[in-house]
Amino acid sequence: MNPFSLSGQTALVTGANTGIGQAIAAAMARAGAHVIAAGRSSCAETVALTGGEELTLDFADPMAARDVFSGRTIDILVNNAGIIRRADSVEFTEEDWDAVMDVNLKAVFFTAQAFAKAALARGADAKIVNIASLLSFQGGIRVPSYTASKHGVAGITKLLANEWAAKGINVNAIAPGYIETNNTEALRADPDRNKSILDRIPAGRWGRADDIGEAAVFLSSPAAAYIHGAVLNVDGGWLAR
Numbered sequence: 001m002n003p004f005s006l007s008g009q010t011a012l013v014t015g016a017n018t019g020i021g022q023a024i025a026a027a028m029a030r031a032g033a034h035v036i037a038a039g040r041s042s043c044a045e046t047v048a049l050t051g052g053e054e055l056t057l058d059f060a061d062p063m064a065a066r067d068v069f070s071g072r073t074i075d076i077l078v079n080n081a082g083i084i085r086r087a088d089s090v091e092f093t094e095e096d097w098d099a100v101m102d103v104n105l106k107a108v109f110f111t112a113q114a115f116a117k118a119a120l121a122r123g124a125d126a127k128i129v130n131i132a133s134l135l136s137f138q139g140g141i142r143v144p145s146y147t148a149s150k151h152g153v154a155g156i157t158k159l160l161a162n163e164w165a166a167k168g169i170n171v172n173a174i175a176p177g178y179i180e181t182n183n184t185e186a187l188r189a190d191p192d193r194n195k196s197i198l199d200r201i202p203a204g205r206w207g208r209a210d211d212i213g214e215a216a217v218f219l220s221s222p223a224a225a226y227i228h229g230a231v232l233n234v235d236g237g238w239l240a241r
C-alpha cells in the first residue's frame with residue numbers, strides 16, 4: 001500500500017473554486033480521492049480539473065454544512081474557505097469583525113462538528129485539515145478579525161484533536177505563508193510590500209497554491225496517522241526567520 005495514496009477516499013474541500021482550495025482539490029484528486037468541491041461560487045472549473053462533483057455551500061450562514069455529511073460517506077474535510085478585511089483597528093467595524101469570524105472560525109468549528117458526528121456514527125477513520133495562517137502565530141497589522149479568527153483556528157485544531165484523536169479522527173492544520181492567490185493580490189500589487197515580504201522569505205519566492213495542496217494530501221493520508229493537533233507551517237521558512 002502507498003501510504004500517501006487517497007485512493008478510495010472522498011474529500012470535501014470548502015472554498016474550492018479558486019486559489020488554495022482549488023489547488024488542494026486538484027492535489028487530492030491526483031492522489032486518488034473523489035473530490036467534492038464546495039463553494040459559494042461555481043466550482044465548475046475545479047470539477048473539470050478533478051473529475052469530482054460540486055456542492056453549493058455559502059458560509060454567510062456559518063451553520064450551512066449542518067446537513068451535508070449525513071447520508072453519505074465523506075472521509076476527509078478540508079476547511080479552507082476564508083476571507084480577510086483590512087482597516088485600521090481604530091476604525092474597524094462590527095460588520096467586518098462578524099463577517100470574518102463567521103466564515104473563518106464559526107463555520108470551521110460547526111462544519112468540523114457536523115463532519116465528526118457522521119464519522120463517529122459510522123465508527124470510521126477520518127481526517128480534518130483546517131487552513132490556518134501565519135497570523136495564527138503573528139499579530140499582523142490592520143487585520144484584527146482575521147488574526148483573531150486564525151489564532152482561533154489553531155486553537156480549535158488542538159482542542160478537537162484532543163477530543164477526537166482516540167476516536168479515529170485526525171485534526172490538523174496548515175499555516176500557509178505568503179501564497180499567490182486573490183487573497184494576497186493587494187500585497188503583490190504594492191511594490192514596497194512585495195519587496196519587503198520577498199526579502200524575508202528564506203525560500204526567496206512567494207508560495208504557490210500547489211505547495212499547500214501537497215501538504216494537505218499528506219495530512220489526509222495514512223502516512224499522517226499519528227499526527228494530531230499539529231499546525232504545519234508551509235511558508236518557505238518565514239516563521240523560522
Ligand code: NAP
Nearest residue numbers: 015019020041058059060080081082133178179181182183
Ligand atoms: P481566495 O483565493 O480569496 O479564496 C478564498 C476562498 O474562500 C474562495 O473559494 C472563496 O469563495 C471562499 N469563500 C469566501 N467566503 C465564503 C463563504 N461565505 N462561503 C463559502 N466560501 C467562501 O484566497 P486563498 O488565498 O485561496 O485562501 C484560502 C484559505 O487560505 C483562506 O482560509 C485564507 O485565509 C488562507 N490563507 C491564505 C494565504 C495566502 O497567502 N493566500 C495565507 C494564509 C492563509 P469566492 O471565490 O466565492 O469568494
